[in-house]
Amino acid sequence: MRKAEKEMTSLTRRSVLGGSLGLGTVGALARPYIANAAATTAEMWWGQGFAEEEDISLKKIVADYEKASGNKVDLSIIPFAPLRQKAVSAITSGVVPDIMETADLEFAALQSWDDKLLDVGDIVETQKKDFVKIAVDSSFLYNGITKKRGYYMVPLRITGWPxxxxxxxxxxxxxxxxxxxxxxxxxxxxxxxxxxxxxxxxxxxxxxxxxxxxxxxxxxxxxxxxxxxxxxxxxxxxxxxxxxxxxxxxxxxxxxxxxxxxxxxxxxxxxxxxxxxxxxxxxxxxxxxxxxxxxxGTISTEVAVFKKKEDYNDIVTMGLPLGNDGEPLPAQIITNGAVIPKGAKNVAPAKEFLKYLAQPKLLNEWLKGGLGRFMLPVPELVQSDPFWLKEDPHRKSYAELTLLGPSMPIYEVYNPATAELNGxxxxxxxxxxxxxxxxxxxxxxxxxxxxxxxxxxxxxxxxx
Missing domain, CATH: 3.40.190.10 (Periplasmic binding protein-like II)
Structure with a gap:
């Protein structure tokens, strides 16, 4: 692992196609969301990629946003195991950044239960119609204090287990x-x-x-x-x-x-x-x-050797086989995203950036820049962009597993008790x-x- 660095800067193929008509034209996708807010800074912690291209792609998105908005994103890229520990410690101490990646299966579910996260439904609603349902549903988490569910995570990418x-x-x-x-x-x-x-x-x-x-x-x-x-x-x-x-x-x-x-x-x-x-x-x-x-999980195994073409081409990526009864098995899908913890000092610019990042066209460019390690949760773009289903057999198998076959969310979405059990x-x-x-x-x-x-x-x- 490289050292942490800090930079300022159940679906079928038919239902996927039929349910993604609301996305609009590519021209509409290309117009980035930028609000006219006073220039200010949001602090963001994010997990380090398995390939350097992932980090480079994220930095580019951040730099493009800063140039377009006049705002700043104080980005810390942290290896994922230390990020898990750092995120929990921050919540416990109350000294938190403005944006955190959900670095494991447990974090968002448990912190939502404890009422430690801000509701980000206003961000989710901006792209809800375009995202695959399982990504949206996986962000709708239970709050043990209010005794109801809310959108406590902004869904940005999904993954399965090939x-x-x-x-x-x-x-x-x-x-x-x-x-x-x-x-x-x-x-x-x-x-x-x-x-x-x-x-x-x-x-x-x-x-x-x-x-x-x-x-x-x-x-x-x-x-x-x-x-x-x-x-x-x-x-x-x-x-x-x-x-x-x-x-x-x-x-x-x-x-x-x-x-x-x-x-x-x-x-x-x-x-x-x-x-x-x-x-x-x-x-x-x-x-x-x-x-x-x-x-x-993910195709991190493949993207880590992307430049070693002999190895990359020697690896075969496969989704789930059929069940022993010959029927398709549901893939358990993990939705990865961002949260805004309570106590964040710069909520407005944090929300501005996440609204920007969650736009389907920009998400697509970000995840493509990261070599497709995480799957884009926007069915229409996955179907229309050759990058996902036509140009690479690893990404094709991965897309079919995560987006085009039967699926279910992780159990933490249903009840955060699962998060404690798995912890x-x-x-x-x-x-x-x-x-x-x-x-x-x-x-x-x-x-x-x-x-x-x-x-x-x-x-x-x-x-x-």
Whole structure:
């Protein structure tokens, strides 16, 4: 990681096309929002990109805004793990910037519950008609003080969890990418014989999977959720905010996910070091070809080697396979955006900048400048701009996963209790209980579910 730097400066393809007519012409998109406000400064904290192009693109947007408005944005670009800690510390102390990126799954949901964020509905409304519904809905969070929902985050980009596969390692292991099965379990099982064949060739340091079986960061949470959903457990938490640990189907799916993630580890198909990884370590391990396949959010894996064309072109990016029943699986979509914390000293210029940044045309240019690591949450532009669906196979697979297939929000949107539960990494602890403490998956889930029930009891959601 580079040091932090500071600069002044469920959708189908048919429904996406049918629901995006309100965007208007490209000419209309090109007119940036600039209010005639007195020149002033807003302080903004943002997460560092995986590729330098992401940071360069953000700085350009900021510089363009400053030139057009006369305002200033005091931009701090911070590695994402320190940003998480810094953001929470700022909220706790009350000494906050004017704009903060939501650097993890928990921050916006928990701070909304505690009434620590300003309602930004006036910003969301300016672009609501053009954004994909899941991005807008994911910004509509519950406030535990007012006992109602509001827009406490400005949605700016979305992401899902694709698979990343080394074609050359698959072939070296005696298989072909074109032979990958189409259903979940068969797809996953495909990679174990690849490792076996590599071992027969005397290659001891390449593993089948790069699963994040750790208790650090976002990756193990999203990985576990995807597996649980694949086995029928998507209703662990429902849109009304209720927990369903008493549902036999959810309980069975939760235990099956634990089994399917821990068994390859115990059999030696996952690097032993994965239990200590942070969110960047699987990327680094994949780039060093420590594993054949990784399951990781965004296409940061790909954009990090964008300039190394041999590696970039050797990686295959794939969305979710079908469920074991042959039906499409919903992708859990994370909406990333910006919040204005209560206590911010420069609310007016902060809102001015976010209204500017949230315009679809400008968002598109920003995210394209960042090599498409995050997906643009504007269906019409993704469909019409060749950058997303025609020019690059990685971005095409990513767009199809995040924007064109069945989807659902993360559980934190439904109830911030999920954020506290995942802050404790309860399901990672369940995996450790199986891998290290001799528990069965069912016993580990019983323990995790009891903890979930205790936490959810503290977060009652009043229904509208």
């Amino acid at each position: 698979f990343h596969i080394w074609r050359s390692l698959v072939e070296k292991g005696g298989a072909k990418i074109e032979d990958l099965p189409k259903t979940w379990d068969a797809f996953l099982d495909f990679f174990m014989p690849v490792q076996d064949n590599l071992r027969k060739q005397g290659i001891r340091n390449i593993y089948a999977y790069g699963y994040q079986l750790t208790a650090n960061g976002v990756d193990p949470i999203a990985t576990y959720n995807a597996f649980m959903i694949a086995y029928g457990g998507k209703d662990l938490v429902t849109p009304d905010g209720r927990l369903h640990t008493d549902d036999p189907q959810v309980r069975a799916a939760a235990a099956k996910a634990i089994e399917r993630l821990t068994t390859p580890f115990k059999k030696g198909y996952v690097p032993p070091s994965c239990v200590n990884w942070n969110d960047a370590d699987d990327n680094n391990a994949f780039h060093s070809k420590l594993m054949v396949m990784d399951f990781d 404790e990494h309860a399901f990672s602890v369940a995996m450790f209980d199986v891998m290290n403490n001799g528990m069965t998956p069912e016993q580990a889930i019983d323990k995790a579910f009891k903890r979930a029930e205790a936490i959810f009891a503290k977060y009652p959601i009043q229904q509208a």
